[in-house]
Amino acid sequence: MRIVQASKLENQPWKFLQENIVLNNPLVLVFANRFLLEDKDVLADIRKQFPYEHLVFGSTAGEIMCCHVNDNSIVVTAIEFEKSSFEVVTENILNFDKKAEPLGEALYAKITKTNLKHLFVLSEGSFVNGSSLIEGIEKNLLNAVAITGGMCGDDARFLKTLASYKDNPKEGEVVLIGFYGESLEITFGNFGGWIPFGPERKITNSNANILFEIDGQPALNLYKNYLGDKANQLPQASLFYPLNVTPEGKTEPVVRTILSINDDNNSMVLAGDVPVNSRVQLMMASVDGIAAGAQHATEIAMKNRKSPPQIALLVSCIGRKLVMNQRVEEEIEQVQEIIGKQTAITGFYSYGEMAPFNSQTACELHNQTMTLTLISE
Known part of the structure; x- marks a missing residue:
């Protein structure tokens, strides 16, 4: 696995965390403030910096990269899988009369099932019923494949959220990413602290x-x-x-x-x-309680892992961010302390988090929770 990460604060130049090497057919995760994702010049700049096919966009209530939590920014993580593969499919809730369960069924029907190891969801966050979406995806789920992910955000405005795959970000979009291959090790954890x-x-x-x-x-x-x-x-x-x-x-x-x-x-x-x-x-909740919750979620995700994670996808809740305020990065630091500095970290603050409970595979929708998806190959 090879990874390139970059972030950009509003009106500032791009900052790359690693050498900006050319990758082969990577999965590119773009988490950003909704207003930036509505700016055509910003989108053109993202595509210029990351001239790849498989771009997944999601609006946020705060952007996570390494141990930093930003507002009004863009964080991009490009992941080249060397021994495994991925597939991305989408549907739009507006085509399903805003009913999330049939949308979830349609998403799962579209994705390739052979050698499927894990599913990651990036969903519209302002009017999709996350519980129903999970039920739809799991309705015909084979081989106890686990699901993690989150609902897109819009800071504390709660007006609209955006997501997309390849296309420019749009309202109502739900993205499903499938990860494939025997070499993959994917673990997860979640905990609140409230x-x-x-x-x-x-x-x-x-x-x-x-x-x-x-x-x-x-x-x-x-x-x-x-x-x-x-x-x-x-x-x-x-x-x-x-x-x-x-x-x-x-x-x-x-x-x-x-x-x-x-x-x-x-x-x-x-x-x-x-x-x-x-x-x-x-x-x-207290700030210390929330930070301790992030630590416990990480301990759950790291339990029984055979290899160190190469990338950590974090989805935490806007409510945690508002309570922690200027101390919000403490929960990310708790994560890094356990997974190690060698692991790339990205993610976002959300309107809802998706992950199974510890030792289970059936997914649940959570709020006010830190969830982690740890991946290595």
């Missing part, structure tokens, strides 16, 4: 990712009562106080943040499903 507080309640009325009632009370009213003065800052305020949701019949909780609210019917739209009869609690 702490539940307050009484545990029950979801009594919901529809997929729309939450209507908790304990028979209007969900939005109850949530606003908890937030107090911060209620007028919704939905951004929810990033500091997400929900800890444990679906009926499951032991592992998932974290859910609020994408939007509806004052007319007192409902909340969350980034993933919140089934009826799920147990639910509010959560809060």
